[in-house]
Amino acid sequence: MKKIIIFFTLFSLTFSNEIILKKELTYKKYTLENFYKYKNISREFQWEKIQNEILNIEKFKDKYFKIGTLRNFKNSNGNPAQLENFLTFPERDKYGVRRYQGIPLYQSLDKKPIRYGWDGSLVGILEEKEGFVKIKIESIEGEWWTPKRYVKQISNILIDKLIFIDRKNQNIVTLQKNNGVWIIKSMNPATTGLDKLPHNYPTPLGTFVIQDKKPRMNYLKLGSSSKIAGFAPYATRFSGGGYIHGIPVELPRTEIIEYSPTLGSTPRSRMCVRNASSHAKYVYEWAKPFNTLLMVIE
CATH class of the missing domain: 2.30.30 (SH3 type barrels.)
Incomplete structure (x- = not known):
């Protein structure tokens, strides 16, 4: 049975039977605390659930030689x-x-x-x-x-980067494994998909493989199959039309929008996961297709 440890100091210890998380942020804008408030609602980063998911992923990779x-x-x-x-x-x-x-x-x-x-x-x-x-x-x-x-x-060996999307708390965490330690790279507000058919879909729960990326993802006007309404910058796709991306820009505007006060609030996108545009760019440049996993938790 593996033990689980979170290390939020400048140092880390490595034990053969432990999962160690170390906070060492690479992206430092808009960083949330472990526990924080949205209006009168208490929110948090669900570290225990994240740790359990990491354990599940490691067991899964150990069990299945071909993934x-x-x-x-x-x-x-x-x-x-x-x-x-x-x-x-x-x-x-x-x-x-x-x-x-x-x-x-x-x-x-x-x-x-x-x-x-x-x-x-x-x-x-x-x-x-x-x-x-x-x-x-x-x-x-x-x-x-x-x-x-x-x-x-895909390669079972190369996967060393993880992204966690929390639908309940509307936040995102990125982690990278280094010498047996999972380094926490960013802790940010996000906005997930709204469950409102037929045009809006919730961000699906589960474990996904990052598929591909595009610097600019055009989105259509609601109800249209061809009319472009705007674009979202730095889009990283994980499932179907589901992307991690920056703040949507509605045409005729063309300049990228850095931040929105709706981030970290309530679900409002069409399956995608909205981020500050600079964080979306960070994920876009850091996450590699087919060797980065994304987990959506509740």
Whole structure:
């Protein structure tokens, strides 16, 4: 049983059976305290939950020699098969995972899929059979089959960077492993997705692999499939259309907005995670696709 230690001093100790967190900020703007207030609400960084998630990730990587990520951004690997039972507007499974950009999960290859997996999810790869891959999704119970085209294998060795998004407390933490110690690099306010269909979606819970990045992510006017309403700077994608990004800029404005007082308040985006634009730039430059994990907790 591994022990868990948080070290907020200038020094760190290394023990073979301990998880050590050391606060050594690289990005120092807008830093929140461990416990703080939003209006009359007490908020915090859930270090114990973060530690447990790190333990789970380390155990997962130890258990599954082959790991990967689910991939179907904008249905690039094919419109997933329809479930036998599903919800509509938009079409989704009972867990809220949408068919669009989803990954079909089968318990038996001769039947319809049972549910969908989130694009970007971290998985363990168990075996291949007749064009299908058997996987274990880190954040979903059970083992599942899915067509091989939806799974990308990644290196199990290179993952040494973690991002935690806390939906309950509306904050973000970045960490990097160095000589067995998890260094806390930043502790900042964030704003997650609003659960208000059909245009707004909550930021999904689970463990995701950073997929790709773009310096400027255009977003559409609500209800439109083509009209650009503005852009968000320094966008780092983790699931479907879900990005960590800076403050949205509504056209015709073109200058980047550094900060918004709504950060750290209540969910209000369309699945994405808003940050101060300079912190979004920090994440954009620091996080490497396919060797950085992002965990969304409640």
